[in-house]
Amino acid sequence: MARNVTTRHKVTATVAAWVVALIIFFPILYTLITSLKTEPEAIAGFSLIPSGTFENYVTVQTQRDYFKPFMNSVVLAVGSTILALIIAIPSAWAMAFSPTKRTKDILMWMLSTKMMPAVAVLVPIYLMFRDFGLLDTRIGLTVMLTLINLPIVVWMLYTYFREIPGEILEAARMDGAGLWQEIVYVLTPMAVPGIASTLLLNIILAWNEAFWTIRLTTTNAAPLTAFIASFSSPQGLFWAKLSAASTMAIAPILILGWFSQKQLVRGLTFGAVK
């Protein structure tokens, strides 16, 4: 009897959970379906069965040169993330392994820079970019995204490094390991998972950043955020093609995101929720 009740409970919960999940996921699913429809089909009323054409994907590439903003997104997201890691790893390392009284203050201060609203510095940044010829360049935007995400990268790395037990270093030293061996054989293997998670989450954040990437680019360095935003005008309103472009813009990051759920919670709450 008791087993019966729990099974029924599980079935009810399962149905409810799937309904909620499918409603939440529906806009994404429908975009994917619409991208496989022809343009007349796309505005012909609700239908979950597309004719299955891949024409839209081809058209988006041939007419709007989709590959260019895609590559810009890749270069910006990966470039800014690696740059941020190079700058942040030594800092986080020092804070985790030789903390001082001021370490906590420095960390909090770094976090506080993240709270400066982007619009508040839109004018000076825009003017500086204009005067230095950085508008619509990959270099300018990469630096921008690096600075924006640097505090989060330092924080995430710090929370990971802090969990590497100090005793293990002592043990290695007792066994006669030199500093170099310590770094290569003991610390690096323990730090790699944390660095990888940070890399993943930061690529996602940089890929989806949609204020500076839209405002500081026009065509040459425009990543997918700016590319898609340019479809908002009525003359760009070709739903099936827009859906194809949207699907391609979100698919890579959606898949990366699925792999980084756990790290996401940790990274975005600065270690406050694990």
Added chain:
Amino acid sequence: MATQNTKTLARLMMAPSVLLLLVWMIVPLAMTLWFSFQNYNLLNPGNVSFAGFFNYQYFYTDPAFFQSIWNTLVIVGGVLLITVVGGIAIALLLDQPIFGQGVVRILVISPFFVMPPVAALIWKNMIMHPGYGVLADIAKFFGLRPVDWFAQYPLFSIVIIVAWQWLPFATLILLTALQSLDGEQKEAAEMDGANFFNRFIYLVLPHLARAITVVILIQTIFLLGVYAEILVTTNGGPGYASTNLAFLIYRTALLGYDVGGASAGGIIAVVLANIVAFFLMRAVGKNLDR
């Protein structure tokens, strides 16, 4: 001596990120502050003069200013309400034993990874479009008149879109917190005859308090600056009906070319954000001590 060396080394290792962030924080902000006291229009860049508090006065007396502040609060408050209440409900549901838990989680978390312009355009065209959107199809099916969302309820529409983007975040964090709740405690409460409602109020909610705080504070930071969603859907209109402070500053700066006015608005935005930041820092700081 060795420790002195370690300390110097540690400082050197921290120097690049600290210096970069210091410059990043101080230089643009100082420039914004400076511009906010200048008469400076990009259409007439040769004619720059000291303006005193004129820009603040101008921004403050603009009727669009109070509307934009109000809209900002509506977006932040509305999205928080939907995501926190909805997030708790969905997290409780996903915490039950269900078939296909992994897939359900993936489906629920997905909207968070959709870039803002895509999210906004999907909703604008495919879901909320008065002629061809799914909601219009549903309305027609029931013989109702389709709603022209962005014309009739522009601000509400934006709240819905942004809430869809942030609901997964709230759910995921609350679910993570929920899963760390001690199973024995739950069982003990059940044995003592506490019903679901009582268990929720006296056991689950206090346990979630910290996670809820974190969700509210982190989302607020991002929600104060909602931009792309407005840009691609309503463009702040009709009139100023869906213009928030961030969008108003953008309009003043890059559409009105008014550097001084936009900078004054920027400083106001900084002050607002700092009020929020003050509380966030305290919450996160407490956790660091633990």
